[in-house]
Amino acid sequence: MATSGNRSILPAALVLWTALGPAPITTAAEAQRAATIDETAAELRDRALASPLAWELLESLTTEVGHRFAGSAGDRAAVAWAVAKMEELGLENVRAEPVTVPQWVRGEARGRTLSPYPQEMKLIALGGSVGTPETGIEAEILEVAGLEELVEVPDAEVAGKIVFFNRRMERRQDGRGYGQTVPIRGRGPSAAAAKGAVAVLIRSVGTGTHRFPHTGALRYAEDTPRIPAAALAVPDADVLEAQLRRGQPVRFHLYLGSRYLANTQSANVIGEVVGRDKPGEIVLLGGHLDSWDVGTGALDDGAGCAISLAAAKLIAALDRPPRRTIRVVLFANEEFGLSGAEAYAQAHQAELTTHQLAMESDFGAGNVWRFAASVEPAARTAAQSIATLLEPLEIAFDAGPAWGGADLRYLHTSRVPVADLTQDGTYYFDYHHTEDDTLDKVAPDALAQNVAAYATVAFYAAETETSFFPAPARTQRER
Amino acid sequence: MATSGNRSILPAALVLWTALGPAPITTAAEAQRAATIDETAAELRDRALASPLAWELLESLTTEVGHRFAGSAGDRAAVAWAVAKMEELGLENVRAEPVTVPQWVRGEARGRTLSPYPQEMKLIALGGSVGTPETGIEAEILEVAGLEELVEVPDAEVAGKIVFFNRRMERRQDGRGYGQTVPIRGRGPSAAAAKGAVAVLIRSVGTGTHRFPHTGALRYAEDTPRIPAAALAVPDADVLEAQLRRGQPVRFHLYLGSRYLANTQSANVIGEVVGRDKPGEIVLLGGHLDSWDVGTGALDDGAGCAISLAAAKLIAALDRPPRRTIRVVLFANEEFGLSGAEAYAQAHQAELTTHQLAMESDFGAGNVWRFAASVEPAARTAAQSIATLLEPLEIAFDAGPAWGGADLRYLHTSRVPVADLTQDGTYYFDYHHTEDDTLDKVAPDALAQNVAAYATVAFYAAETETSFFPAPARTQRER
Numbered sequence: 030m031a032t033s034g035n036r037s038i039l040p041a042a043l044v045l046w047t048a049l050g051p052a053p054i055t056t057a058a059e060a061q062r063a064a065t066i067d068e069t070a071a072e073l074r075d076r077a078l079a080s081p082l083a084w085e086l087l088e089s090l091t092t093e094v095g096h097r098f099a100g101s102a103g104d105r106a107a108v109a110w111a112v113a114k115m116e117e118l119g120l121e122n123v124r125a126e127p128v129t130v131p132q133w134v135r136g137e138a139r140g141r142t143l144s145p146y147p148q149e150m151k152l153i154a155l156g157g158s159v160g161t162p163e164t165g166i167e168a169e170i171l172e173v174a175g176l177e178e179l180v181e182v183p184d185a186e187v188a189g190k191i192v193f194f195n196r197r198m199e200r201r202q203d204g205r206g207y208g209q210t211v212p213i214r215g216r217g218p219s220a221a222a223a224k225g226a227v228a229v230l231i232r233s234v235g236t237g238t239h240r241f242p243h244t245g246a247l248r249y250a251e252d253t254p255r256i257p258a259a260a261l262a263v264p265d266a267d268v269l270e271a272q273l274r275r276g277q278p279v280r281f282h283l284y285l286g287s288r289y290l291a292n293t294q295s296a297n298v299i300g301e302v303v304g305r306d307k308p309g310e311i312v313l314l315g316g317h318l319d320s321w322d323v324g325t326g327a328l329d330d331g332a333g334c335a336i337s338l339a340a341a342k343l344i345a346a347l348d349r350p351p352r353r354t355i356r357v358v359l360f361a362n363e364e365f366g367l368s369g370a371e372a373y374a375q376a377h378q379a380e381l382t383t384h385q386l387a388m389e390s391d392f393g394a395g396n397v398w399r400f401a402a403s404v405e406p407a408a409r410t411a412a413q414s415i416a417t418l419l420e421p422l423e424i425a426f427d428a429g430p431a432w433g434g435a436d437l438r439y440l441h442t443s444r445v446p447v448a449d450l451t452q453d454g455t456y457y458f459d460y461h462h463t464e465d466d467t468l469d470k471v472a473p474d475a476l477a478q479n480v481a482a483y484a485t486v487a488f489y490a491a492e493t494e495t496s497f498f499p500a501p502a503r504t505q506r507e508r
Numbered sequence: 509m510a511t512s513g514n515r516s517i518l519p520a521a522l523v524l525w526t527a528l529g530p531a532p533i534t535t536a537a538e539a540q541r542a543a544t545i546d547e548t549a550a551e552l553r554d555r556a557l558a559s560p561l562a563w564e565l566l567e568s569l570t571t572e573v574g575h576r577f578a579g580s581a582g583d584r585a586a587v588a589w590a591v592a593k594m595e596e597l598g599l600e601n602v603r604a605e606p607v608t609v610p611q612w613v614r615g616e617a618r619g620r621t622l623s624p625y626p627q628e629m630k631l632i633a634l635g636g637s638v639g640t641p642e643t644g645i646e647a648e649i650l651e652v653a654g655l656e657e658l659v660e661v662p663d664a665e666v667a668g669k670i671v672f673f674n675r676r677m678e679r680r681q682d683g684r685g686y687g688q689t690v691p692i693r694g695r696g697p698s699a700a701a702a703k704g705a706v707a708v709l710i711r712s713v714g715t716g717t718h719r720f721p722h723t724g725a726l727r728y729a730e731d732t733p734r735i736p737a738a739a740l741a742v743p744d745a746d747v748l749e750a751q752l753r754r755g756q757p758v759r760f761h762l763y764l765g766s767r768y769l770a771n772t773q774s775a776n777v778i779g780e781v782v783g784r785d786k787p788g789e790i791v792l793l794g795g796h797l798d799s800w801d802v803g804t805g806a807l808d809d810g811a812g813c814a815i816s817l818a819a820a821k822l823i824a825a826l827d828r829p830p831r832r833t834i835r836v837v838l839f840a841n842e843e844f845g846l847s848g849a850e851a852y853a854q855a856h857q858a859e860l861t862t863h864q865l866a867m868e869s870d871f872g873a874g875n876v877w878r879f880a881a882s883v884e885p886a887a888r889t890a891a892q893s894i895a896t897l898l899e900p901l902e903i904a905f906d907a908g909p910a911w912g913g914a915d916l917r918y919l920h921t922s923r924v925p926v927a928d929l930t931q932d933g934t935y936y937f938d939y940h941h942t943e944d945d946t947l948d949k950v951a952p953d954a955l956a957q958n959v960a961a962y963a964t965v966a967f968y969a970a971e972t973e974t975s976f977f978p979a980p981a982r983t984q985r986e987r
Contacts, residue, residue, distance in 0.1 A: 095627035264946035467743035
């Protein structure tokens with residue numbers, strides 16, 4: 030979610046798009062056709078808003094599968110669940126396309142301050158961390174605020190220490206606090222190792238104050254030793270901080286049982302509503318089927334899977350299928366390396382130019398409040414029509430660019446247009462990547478509002494005669 | 509917190525007390541004296557409201573000690589902490605009076621559904637539970653709503669099963685939902701064992717929806733086998749319930765590493781502000797120093813200890829001590845058998861008739877909203893005067909009886925009068941007895957309001973010429 034350097038190029042095109050406004054409808058036939066699309070879309074939207082289907086799907090996934098980390102038994106169960114559900118929902122061309130995934134095993138995580146004030150701490154290994162020796166690692170804590178501050182500390186002061194990155198994440202509707210803080214999780218371990226640290230602790234990258242540490246992937250640099258790294262729950266980071274404020278050296282003991290096993294197989298699970306007129310043109314909507322190995326992955330990303338499946342089912346239940354094909358893709362292993370996204374882009378390379386629009390729901394289950402689409406000016410009328418259909422859902426049309434979701438990043442290079450239905454993420458990072466990501470954190474009404482939004486956009490994009498492909502050049506934000 | 513059967517006797521006396529109203533003040537000297545007490549009390553109250561002392565004490569306890577389960581290393585550290593703090597605060601006659609405590613060790617707890625839908629579950633051993641065999645216990649789940657419903661199930665259906673008590677606790681300001689649900693925790697294990705169950709699971713007795721199971725003591729009956737018993741976190745109980753609703757038998761695997769070690773030593777830690785006029789008459793205020801072995805015991809009952817210590821310190825800082833002695837008692841082992849309460853009553857049996865009033869803060873750190881006192885009608889003027897002093901703190905005077913707190917139960921038989929400063933417990937059971945009971949759950953302003961209330965009542969009771977002892981007969985509710 031970090032922003033790219035090419036942002037300054039974007040506004041010009043988008044200001045133009047906004048300034049021109051909707052193009053006038055020129056013939057009676059076009060007007061008639063537009064009314065029909067709009068009417069059907071509005072009916073679909075309202076039916077979706079009243080449908081409990083996404084909730085039922087999410088309840089099923091979290092009850093019958095639970096968490097489903099790439100390569101785990103839960104992952105295999107989830108693939109079987111998704112295939113069975115798609116068939117049960119009447120989607121077509123249901124298949125599981127193979128994806129090779131890494132297999133990292135978390136193992137046990139234990140930490141405690143040893144002196145001057147012994148306390149047990151709740152912590153969790155960062156995804157991909159190496160384990161400690163069997164006897165753990167014991168060292169003094171060195172606290173730094175972030176990556177920049179670490180640079181200022183002489184290597185001699187870091188050597189042999191456990192570096193504690195102690196930066197708080199800000200709560201924001203759009204989740205920008207995550208992008209501001211998460212580089213510590215990704216790059217902190219190698220940055221500390223480069224200066225001689227023996228392990229890394231970070232304050233959890235999350236907004237929750239409950240005692241759930243927050244996991245997520247680290248990225249080791251090639252040229253530095255791989256040292257164990259874990260996140261402390263926020264209240265535990267508070268205690269460690271308070272102990273450090275007393276001025277005496279704080280010694281810490283860390284044990285992580287994490288390790289890698291051999292790569293293994295997972296799958297992208299795909300199902301379709303085949304288009305009546307242009308079946309080879311694709312409107313893609315999806316989420317990722319994998320989760321971290323904590324919680325039941327209700328918000329991340331069971332919700333996105335349920336929203337996509339429910340939206341497709343509601344479209345399939347229309348009197349006739351839309352002109353283009355609706356394709357639901359439940360991606361494998363988003364969390365630990367985007368394996369499914371990469372496999373999809375490779376397997377479907379030849380047909381990417383037929384992807385008219387792609388959308389991914391992967392930000393929990395809060396209400397959608399923003400719609401944006403990265404499409405050329407020629408498609409602006411259609412985008413505006415979609416926006417008008419979304420107004421009753423209290424969704425604003427944002428002329429800014431769309432990002433599309435992590436699993437769509439490899440489609441960007443083929444200029445597949447993407448749309449965003451941005452969710453309210455105010456509370457998302459209270460639960461995200463923690464043991465507390467469970468079904469009770471999902472509001473059924475908000476889930477249905479999401480389905481209504483996705484169904485509306487997907488149907489309209491599949492039914493309209495407007496072509497969206499290709500996306501404007503360079504309007505993608507990098508992840 | 510269960511109510512006794514003698515409740516119907518109480519209202520008559522209390523209605524009388526209320527109806528009579530404050531007795532008139534009869535002489536100028538008495539009026540002058542009353543004004544002085546009231547003025548001093550009001551100043552004390554307002555100083556307490558602005559004081560960060562209780563917060564500082566609680567931060568110190570949770571940072572430097574953490575949890576402090578009876579008999580643990582943390583318990584010993586807490587006793588040392590309390591003695592040092594009382595001396596630092598300038599309390600007098602500081603001592604640690606020995607208390608023998610049981611020593612139960614929780615060990616590891618693991619649970620998972622095996623079929624038809626394998627999932628790991630967050631659970632915690634109930635306090636005092638026996639462990640399972642090293643290989644755990646595997647059995648089918650039998651769900652019942654509560655103790656009454658279990659009675660209706662034929663023994664043959666219970667035999668060999670893991671009984672799952674699945675009752676939800678209601679959220680209430682006064683915490684009454686706890687009293688309605690907690691008998692399952694206390695008596696459920698033996699009730700199930702009597703019918704042949706091999707283990708017990710309960711839905712956590714708590715209002716939180718976070719994934720923290722709730723511990724607390726069970727009570728094995730003498731005449732039934734002792735079977736392992738654990739509480740599932742609320743979201744995990746939801747999943748188990750949802751799995752059971754699908755109609756197939758659910759098999760479960762439970763491992764508990766719990767065991768008893770030999771009894772060991774702890775202490776009640778006591779400090780005083782010695783009275784200037786009647787040093788042998790005692791106004792007792794306290795909390796319990798022990799906690800469960802989860803969280804840092806910030807709410808239960810670090811807050812009560814901090815409130816008591818801060819109130820005593822603020823009274824000690826007055827120009828002169830009050831007429832009677834203020835005694836702070838930080839009780840040992842409230843949670844796992846009231847050992848400290850019993851030891852105090854025994855050690856101080858001879859002087860219990862000199863205890864003018866006793867109060868315990870043990871319901872978290874919410875704002876005080878109710879004041880009640882179990883005193884004879886002769887003391888009603890004093891009680892009313894105290895109530896008037898508490899009005900600016902938004903505390904209502906309740907003519908109903910006072911309970912006094914669990915650690916005061918042995919004082920009841922000696923008719924020691926008790927007062928209640930009832931806290932808002934709306935959110936208390938979101939954290940109580942869980943890993944999430946940490947300092948960040950305490951609001952500094954509410955903590956200071958508590959100190960103001962305790963300081964006011966304790967000072968007034970210690971300064972007034974009114975005698976409170978003995979309490980009216982039979983006005984104590986049983987726990």
